[in-house]
Amino acid sequence: MTAVASPRQHLFIPWAVQERETQLLDYERGEGVYFWDRQGRKYLDGLAQIFNCNLGHGNRRVIDAIRAQAEKACCVSPVLMTEDRSRLAAALLAKTPSELKKCYFVNSGSEADDQAFIMARMMTGRPKIFAKYRSYHGTLLGGLGVGGDPRRAAIEPGPPGTVRFFDPFCYRCDFGQKYPDCKLHCADALERQLQLENPSTVAAIVVEPVTGAAGGFPLPDGYFTRLRQLCDKYGILLIADEVITGFGRTGAWFGVQHENIVPDMMVMAKGLTSGYVPMGAVVVREHVAKHFESKMLPLGSTYTAHPLACAAALACLEEYEGRGLIPHAKKMGELLFQRLNRLAESHPIVGDVRGKGLLACLELVRDRKAKTPLVPANTDSPLPMQIRNRSWDEGLHLLARGSLLMLSPPLSIQPAEIDELVEKLDRILTWLEKTVGLVLRCGPHSGPNGNP
Ligand SMILES: Cc1ncc(COP(=O)(O)O)c(C=O)c1O
Numbered sequence: 001m002t003a004v005a006s007p008r009q010h011l012f013i014p015w016a017v018q019e020r021e022t023q024l025l026d027y028e029r030g031e032g033v034y035f036w037d038r039q040g041r042k043y044l045d046g047l048a049q050i051f052n053c054n055l056g057h058g059n060r061r062v063i064d065a066i067r068a069q070a071e072k073a074c075c076v077s078p079v080l081m082t083e084d085r086s087r088l089a090a091a092l093l094a095k096t097p098s099e100l101k102k103c104y105f106v107n108s109g110s111e112a113d114d115q116a117f118i119m120a121r122m123m124t125g126r127p128k129i130f131a132k133y134r135s136y137h138g139t140l141l142g143g144l145g146v147g148g149d150p151r152r153a154a155i156e157p158g159p160p161g162t163v164r165f166f167d168p169f170c171y172r173c174d175f176g177q178k179y180p181d182c183k184l185h186c187a188d189a190l191e192r193q194l195q196l197e198n199p200s201t202v203a204a205i206v207v208e209p210v211t212g213a214a215g216g217f218p219l220p221d222g223y224f225t226r227l228r229q230l231c232d233k234y235g236i237l238l239i240a241d242e243v244i245t246g247f248g249r250t251g252a253w254f255g256v257q258h259e260n261i262v263p264d265m266m267v268m269a270k271g272l273t274s275g276y277v278p279m280g281a282v283v284v285r286e287h288v289a290k291h292f293e294s295k296m297l298p299l300g301s302t303y304t305a306h307p308l309a310c311a312a313a314l315a316c317l318e319e320y321e322g323r324g325l326i327p328h329a330k331k332m333g334e335l336l337f338q339r340l341n342r343l344a345e346s347h348p349i350v351g352d353v354r355g356k357g358l359l360a361c362l363e364l365v366r367d368r369k370a371k372t373p374l375v376p377a378n379t380d381s382p383l384p385m386q387i388r389n390r391s392w393d394e395g396l397h398l399l400a401r402g403s404l405l406m407l408s409p410p411l412s413i414q415p416a417e418i419d420e421l422v423e424k425l426d427r428i429l430t431w432l433e434k435t436v437g438l439v440l441r442c443g444p445h446s447g448p449n450g451n452p
Pocket of ligand 1: 269
């Protein structure tokens, strides 16, 4: 890996202690699940860049669609209609649960989350948003403050009306219970918390169907159904943050579909345009849409439903459908988890393997039995960055965050590429175990898909 020192001089690097970032990766081009740096080194993209490049790199249909649109029209006021704007809304609604009726397009997942929170407050006239402790809902004042991820430290105490609740996180159950014997005790606790907060002050509950970088765990079976029931009982809006889980990532078009849940609002981004042009969306049910028929929607931005993004999104939807990428992702996800579970057997540093579809998380521990985290919570240890650098040296792009390693390769990945990914990961884990001096007996890890 060649060190590139100069770009840092004028450029902030996101989510990083700036002076530590001495090893930069200079992206040059990509094709399928691979990309190359300027020195000609090849990387397997085990993260679809940042959970977004679901179609893989260099997709011809998307590139051509963007190019054709650029020739036709780039600058169109957000209040004007274009053929693609309405075509995209219709095409997107055809893929979401049929009760969702209207789309509002924005430029990122963060923007979509913030707008959804504002719409929920406006619609219900209630001030509070409930979010999990282990959650991430974007980098803007609203979402960063609502999400429980440690990155919220930047703007503590966050927006008034934020209430956090304990996660349904089976590997480290906050209630000391075991799934499924617990009968989802965490959902009972949430109901009690809603009652104590006074449910008539709660506008919305927001959850990710599979928590992304803030925990990497799926909601246990039945939990989403309980959430839907609680929201119905107390007139609270259910917001599904599908920014990572949307567009095939979990082996279904959307994460809510695994449990046939219809949220009141769905927030999406990333896979919507597969990262080719920034775009996000808030998609809502009829009763939310109706509220704004007779009341002002005071939201919007210059780049709402940008023509290049609409063209890219339409091409992406056609690709997902036309190439059968959603069922393919489900199949490849099963294979990936088989391989990861086998890999964990020979690596004591892996405490848990969990996720859904092609969204996988390894939780790393210093002691498998005691589940001692590799990196203590709320610290900014340089170890994750060192793991990432080592992974780049191995030609693998992944996310190392706290004690988590996250994988989310492009949906088009093939079995041989999964083998290659796991072989690289094997070498990275061996290096890491040596680095942290981990020479332990290898007891069983918690079991497949995070449901011990
Ligand atoms: C669940 C979730 N919500 C929101 C966001 C913010 O999206 P963006 O980075 O496009 O602003 C992210 C980003 O990773 C995310 O994972």
